[in-house]
Amino acid sequence: MNKTAIGIDFGGTSVKPGVVRDGKIIEYAERIPTRHHANAESLLGAVVRAVEELRAKHPGVCALGAGLPGIVDSVNGRVSVLTNVPGWVDVGLTDLLEERTGLPATIDNDANAATYAEWLFGAGRDALNVVMVTLGTGVGGGLILDGQLYRGSQLGAGEIGQMTIDPHGLPGHYGNFGALEKYVGNNQIAQRAQALYRESGLTKSEEECSPLALEQLANSGDAVAREVWEEVGFHLGATLCDVVWLLNPDRIVIGGGVAKAGEYVFGPIRKTIAERTMKIFHEKLEIVPAVLGNDAGIIGSAALGLLKTAVA
């Protein structure tokens, strides 16, 4: 697949287009801040202009892909809602992109795009069945099953953050209780760390308890930070045990801020899964950090655009 494509990562605050070749971003366009655009039409205009500028420099571009947050109807190419863009109501994005750029286009959920990128070019490479978990304010995920992106019947699959640790636990957003996201989301981690520091007589701001700060604290030997990561790793591991029993994957890829804590969090994840599953389920299972970082959305979207031209 040594073709060139453009990937567009629609985030909550900005849209990031880039040119991708061989799984690498060879040129980034300037970020397009969503809040500068009062409606979908204005934002789309800016996106199409950025695409045209990139194509002028890279005439070999032969496909376009976009990754967006939330439920994306990748079959019909429609996106019902886009965060921070009030005029965005059920936009037929694939058709609009194809009409205005003349390129074959495809759209997908951003977690699916990132999963596809990590599988093709990153930490999931050469695995048959990959479970991707993305950790941030929310907890998302994506699945590669039998060498294909698995989307589910309403294209909603992979919501690992809504899986339940404890059916009598903290209430979640969707009537669920004890959802993983309520234990390992960035805010929950910060609150838990603040509470533990308070117990040992220390007052820390939420910023001082960000994943990055807690990673540095853990590295410098801070016992509270290490305890927080141990708990986060146990909660992730316990939920992933269910995923492992159900799907028997050969690779679990963990991305996002929390994954930066390295062995402080990967150690307890691996230990929990090894202790709580049958040997054949964990002895060859690799649990690794994502490697593409914030580029995964652009790279995966571009690759899905190319996949569509290959399949069509």
Place this chain on the structure above:
Amino acid sequence: MNKTAIGIDFGGTSVKPGVVRDGKIIEYAERIPTRHHANAESLLGAVVRAVEELRAKHPGVCALGAGLPGIVDSVNGRVSVLTNVPGWVDVGLTDLLEERTGLPATIDNDANAATYAEWLFGAGRDALNVVMVTLGTGVGGGLILDGQLYRGSQLGAGEIGQMTIDPHGLPGHYGNFGALEKYVGNNQIAQRAQALYRESGLTKSEEECSPLALEQLANSGDAVAREVWEEVGFHLGATLCDVVWLLNPDRIVIGGGVAKAGEYVFGPIRKTIAERTMKIFHEKLEIVPAVLGNDAGIIGSAALGLLKTAVA
């Protein structure tokens, strides 16, 4: 697929061969009790004789499939252990069956065979993504994802019974805690019912608390039996919520004795999933009882045998 094949269901106590056409068993061979055979060679001889007798009556038979309990290496056609057959050590069953019958053969895990049968000919028909749960002494499962049997990287996928309801709950067989099987296995249901009857001053034997007995009691208005099913349904529903968030299936098929309790158990399952997942995950989700009963193993094994001849 209007071809004829033989399916062989290897159970814990007997082996059941049958001739399958159009998803129906058109002739059963006599059951072969495993304990009459001291070793694998003797049992295999009896199985091959039964196959030859069936073929003499149905010369159109063009493939053979076998379903076996436990971990079955369906890729290499090997079965390491067979319950109640002491001489059975890592048998290359597919090759042996092919050599001795001259028919193309395939083997698979029995839950996979049953799942495949329900999907092709039973309660999972015409669905794209099917989760099958089989309820008995143990709790097993199988998955059809994107229209294909999904087996996992070590062919172990679908172990829904080992998924955790409560990570601090009752210890399971594999270092796991609070496994679904420990709440909704037949023995656990009987013990729970006995305990509840005891609280209301009644002594009941384990037999009087079998799934069938509890179904009849619930039908006759018995409040304790209904409470037991309500609890079983909640535990199944809570675990299936995790499966739904992860896989977003369009059909869940529930088989085995417990499924016979009908709405007493399906009602709470549906309610729990509807209350604890996002609307798009449950509004089109069908949760239905299996329809092929004990025939599913034979039918599915035969169909997998035919699938192999179609793919090869």
